[in-house]
Amino acid sequence: xxxxxxxxxxxxxxxxxxxxxxxxxxxxxxxxxxxxxxxxxxxxxxxxxxxxxxxxxxxxxxxxxxxxxxxxxxxxxxxxxxxxxxxxxxxxxxxxxxxxxxxxxxxxxxxxxxxxxxxxxxxxxxxxxxxxxxxxxxxxxxxxxxxxxxxxxxxxxxxxxxxxxxxxxxxxxxxxxxxxxxxxxxxxxxxxxxxxxxxxxxxxxxxxxxxxxx
Numbered sequence: 001x002x003x004x005x006x007x008x009x010x011x012x013x014x015x016x017x018x019x020x021x022x023x024x025x026x027x028x029x030x031x032x033x034x035x036x037x038x039x040x041x042x043x044x045x046x047x048x049x050x051x052x053x054x055x056x057x058x059x060x061x062x063x064x065x066x067x068x069x070x071x072x073x074x075x076x077x078x079x080x081x082x083x084x085x086x087x088x089x090x091x092x093x094x095x096x097x098x099x100x101x102x103x104x105x106x107x108x109x110x111x112x113x114x115x116x117x118x119x120x121x122x123x124x125x126x127x128x129x130x131x132x133x134x135x136x137x138x139x140x141x142x143x144x145x146x147x148x149x150x151x152x153x154x155x156x157x158x159x160x161x162x163x164x165x166x167x168x169x170x171x172x173x174x175x176x177x178x179x180x181x182x183x184x185x186x187x188x189x190x191x192x193x194x195x196x197x198x199x200x201x202x203x204x205x206x207x208x209x210x211x212x213x214x
Contacts, residue, residue: 023108038069039123092131102121
C-alpha cells in the first residue's frame with residue numbers, strides 16, 4: 001500500500017464516532033447500512049483519489065446528491081464490508097476483487113432516516129473503468145482527487161433550510177455535502193491532507209438542497 005495510507009490508518013486506530021459527528025449513536029436503529037470509501041491512485045503521479053457517485057435527479061430521496069456507494073444491509077450479507085462491496089458492484093460495476101477492505105470506521109447514525117451507517121474503507125489496488133449500472137438510480141461516477149478536495153477554492157460550508165450548517169466541497173461540477181462531506185472532511189484531517197480553508201464561506205443549499213451545482 002502507498003505510504004500516504006499510514007498517517008490515516010494510525011489516526012483511525014484511535015477514532016471514535018464523536019470524531020465524525022456530534023450525534024450520539026443509539027444502540028438500535030430502524031435499519032443497518034454501509035457505504036464504501038474507496039481510495040485509489042490515478043497511476044500518473046496525481047496522488048490518491050476517492051470514488052463518489054451522483055444519485056439520479058429522479059430519485060425520491062437524495063435526488064442528485066453525491067454520495068459514497070452503499071445502501072441497506074441484506075440478510076445474505078455477512079458483515080458491513082460485504083454490504084458495501086455488494087452495493088458498489090450493483091451501483092457502479094465495481095469488481096470486488098479489485099479492492100481490499102482495510103478497516104471500518106465507527107458506525108454513525110443518520111437521524112433523518114434512522115439508519116446506522118458503517119463506512120468501510122478500502123484500497124482500490126487494481127482500478128478499472130466504472131459506470132452507472134442503472135441510470136435511473138445513479139447519474140454519474142467520479143474519482144475525486146484528494147488534491148482537489150483539499151484545495152481551499154473548492155471548500156465551503158452550506159446552510160440547510162433547517163438551520164444546520166456543515167462542510168461541503170464544490171468539485172468536478174458537484175456540490176458534495178451532508179453525510180458524505182462530513183466523513184470526507186474528517187478523513188482529510190486524519191490523513192494529514194487538509195490545509196487551511198475559509199470556514200466563513202457559508203452558502204445556502206441551491207434549489208431543494210439536493211441538486212448538484214454545475
